Amino acid sequence: xxxxxxxxxxxxxxxxxxxxxxxxxxxxxxxxxxxxxxxxxxxxxxxxxxxxxxxxxxxxxxxxxxxxxxxxxxxxxxxxxxxxxxxxxxxxxxxxxxxxxxxxxxxxxx
Amino acid sequence: xxxxxxxxxxxxxxxxxxxxxxxxxxxxxxxxxxxxxxxxxxxxxxxxxxxxxxxxxxxxxxxxxxxxxxxxxxxxxxxxxxxxxxxxxxxxxxxxxxxxxxxxxxxxxxxxxxxx
Numbered sequence: 449x450x451x452x453x454x455x456x457x458x459x460x461x462x463x464x465x466x467x468x469x470x471x472x473x474x475x476x477x478x479x480x481x482x483x484x485x486x487x488x489x490x491x492x493x494x495x496x497x498x499x500x501x502x503x504x505x506x507x508x509x510x511x512x513x514x515x516x517x518x519x520x521x522x523x524x525x526x527x528x529x530x531x532x533x534x535x536x537x538x539x540x541x542x543x544x545x546x547x548x549x550x551x552x553x554x555x556x557x558x
Numbered sequence: 559x560x561x562x563x564x565x566x567x568x569x570x571x572x573x574x575x576x577x578x579x580x581x582x583x584x585x586x587x588x589x590x591x592x593x594x595x596x597x598x599x600x601x602x603x604x605x606x607x608x609x610x611x612x613x614x615x616x617x618x619x620x621x622x623x624x625x626x627x628x629x630x631x632x633x634x635x636x637x638x639x640x641x642x643x644x645x646x647x648x649x650x651x652x653x654x655x656x657x658x659x660x661x662x663x664x665x666x667x668x669x670x671x672x673x674x
Contacts, residue, residue, distance in 0.1 A: 545614070546603065
């Protein structure tokens with residue numbers, strides 16, 4: 449099955465810093481989503497981005513489907529950005545399983 | 559417009575008891591997916607259901623676990639004779655349709671099952 453790898457596994461930032469999280473996937477995908485799991489365990493949908501670039505406030509994401517990777521950019525990080533960021537992909541033609549990466553655990557220090 | 563509703567949020571069961579987890583999809587969504595998240599891990603697919611049909615249960619343990627999505631009412635994930643290893647967060651997601659480029663998944667807040 450499709451493999452989803454995220455890097456780095458852990459990240460510590462000083463408040464105000466910028467960061468880039470990466471997601472590599474091993475096969476063609478129908479869609480790709482980025483989620484933020486906050487310290488209370490809630491999964492928040494950040495982006496639905498099978499290709500191209502999207503921006504939402506301090507966050508933006510880019511997916512290059514032909515090269516099988518996606519990037520999540522966090523600018524001017526805040527303590528509330530702490531949590532785990534998951535990349536999840538829907539497998540190619542006819543697929544319906546969303547496969548999650550292991551996540552990047554982010555801690556933003558005040 | 560309520561999102562995906564899961565209940566209970568937290569559930570404690572003794573070893574050997576049964577656990578029932580409920581999921582009401584978003585309005586207009588007819589596809590439901592259950593995922594399990596073990597501590598410090600990502601989410602793993604368990605089962606995909608449409609109304610009254612199990613489409614794929616390849617991620618479900620063969621014994622003690624079952625799922626249903628009746629014509630009326632929420633989807634139910636049932637775990638019989640729970641063991642400590644069943645302790646996890648169970649998430650439900652819903653979508654309008656599957657296998658399409660145009661649909662993303664919306665997740666509920668999860669049910670955290672603790673087996674003591």
